[in-house]
Amino acid sequence: MQIKQVKARSIKDSRGNPTIEVSVNSQKASAPAGKSIGKAETPPYKISLKQSIKDINSLNFSGIKINSFKDLSLIESKIKEQFKLKDVKKFGANALVSLEIAILKALAKEKNLQLYQIINPKSHHLPIPVGNAVGGGLHSHNKNSPNFQEFLLIPNKKTINENIAEMNKVYNLLEQILRTKQKNDEGAWQTSFSDEQILRILSKQEIRIGLDIAPSSFFKNGFYNYKIKSLNTSSQIFYINYLIKKYSLFYIEDPLNEDDFESFSKIIRSDKNLVVGDDLTATQISRLKKAIADKSINATIIKPNQNGSLLELEKIFQLCKKHKIKTILSHRSGETLDTALADLAVGFGADFIKCGISTKWREVKLKRLIEIEKIIKK
Secondary structure, three states, rough: EOOOOOEEEEOOOOOOOOEEHHHHEEEEEOOOOOOOOOOOOOOOOOOOHHHHHHHHHEEEEEEOOOOHHHHHHHHHHHHHHHHHOOOOOOOOOOOOHHHHHHHHHHHHHHHHOOOHHOOOOOOOOOOEEEEEEEEHHHHHOOOOOOOEEEEEEEEOOHHHHHHHHHHHHHHHHHHHOOOOOOOOOOOOOOOOOOOOHHHHHHHHOOOEEEEEEOHHOEEEEEEOEOOOOOOHHHHHHHHHHHHHHHHHHOOOEEEOOOOOOOHHHHOOOOOOOEEOOOOOOOOOOOHHHHHHOOOOOEEEOOOOOHOOOOOHHHHHHHHHHHHHOOOEEEEEOOOOOOOHHHHHHHOOOEEEEEEEOOOHHHHHHHHHHHHHHHHHHO
C-alpha cells in the first residue's frame, strides 16, 4: 500500500476536550485521553496537540510501501529521521498511535481484511470484557463518592454477547439498588455509598467483581489518606488483602502507590484472582520487566496511548505471554468513537478488554467485539 494522503486534525473526546484524529487514505483513527495519569506514561504530544497536528501534516511518506503490520517500522524510522528523535515515542503517544492505527486501517481496507487480521491473521481469541459499574475517586463528580476509583464487573460466559448481557443485567440492577441516575465520565454510576457498602452489594451478584483502587490520587507523604482513616503501607496491604478475602475479589488493580513494586508482591494472588498493574507498569516495557522480576503482579493494564508505538505494544504482549502475565487492553476516561481498541485486543490476543459498559463511546467498542465474534465464528 502506498500512503497517498495523511491529514491530522483536532476533535473532541467524550469529556469535550480536544484530542487528535488522523486520516490516512481516508481511514480515520483517534486517540483518547486519561484523567488518572500515571507519571511514567509517554506524554501524549511532543510539544502540544497543535504542534503534533502540524508535524503529522508535514510528514512525507513517498517511496514507503506498507504491506504488513511489521512495516510500521518504516513509519517509525521516517518519523525519527525527520524529527531527529532517538526514541519514536518522543513524537507523542497520542500522535503516534492514532497515525499507526489509521495506517493499519487503510491497509486493511486495501486488502479487504479486518483491522485485527492485519495485526495477526490467525487470531481467533476473544477477550473477556471488564466493565466499570460504579465510579469513585478522581472519576466521580460526587463530593461524597467512594474512595476507590472503579468497581468492576468481570463476566465469565462463553460468548461476547452473553458477557455483555451479564454485565448489563447487574449494571441496570445497580441503578435501582444505589438509587441513582447519575453517571461519571465513563458511564459508571455515581453514589455516596461507601466502598464496603458497594462491595457488599456487588458480592451478592452472580458475577466476578474487582476494584481499581487508584491510590495515587489519595497517597501522600507515605500514607493512604481515606476520607475516614489514614493507613501506612503495611496497613494498606493488610486492608486490601482483607477485602480480597471478604468479598472474593477476582480483580484488584493498583492496590498500592505506583512506585511500590515490593508492596505489590505482598498482595494475595493465585489462579483465582488477579493483581493488576496500571500506573505501576504504565504500558512501558522497562517497568513491566521490573514488575515481573519483583513478582509484583500477575496481570497488567495495557493502554495504547500510554505508549504510542504499536510495535512496542506487540513486544509487551509477547513479554506478558512468556511470563504468564494476564493482559487487559484498556480504554481511557476521555474516549472517542474509534472502535480500534476491540481489533487491537483480538489481534494482540488480550485476555481481557476494559472498555466500560454504558455511553456511546464505550458501547461502540463492545458492538465491534460482537461483529468480530461473528466473523471469527463463521
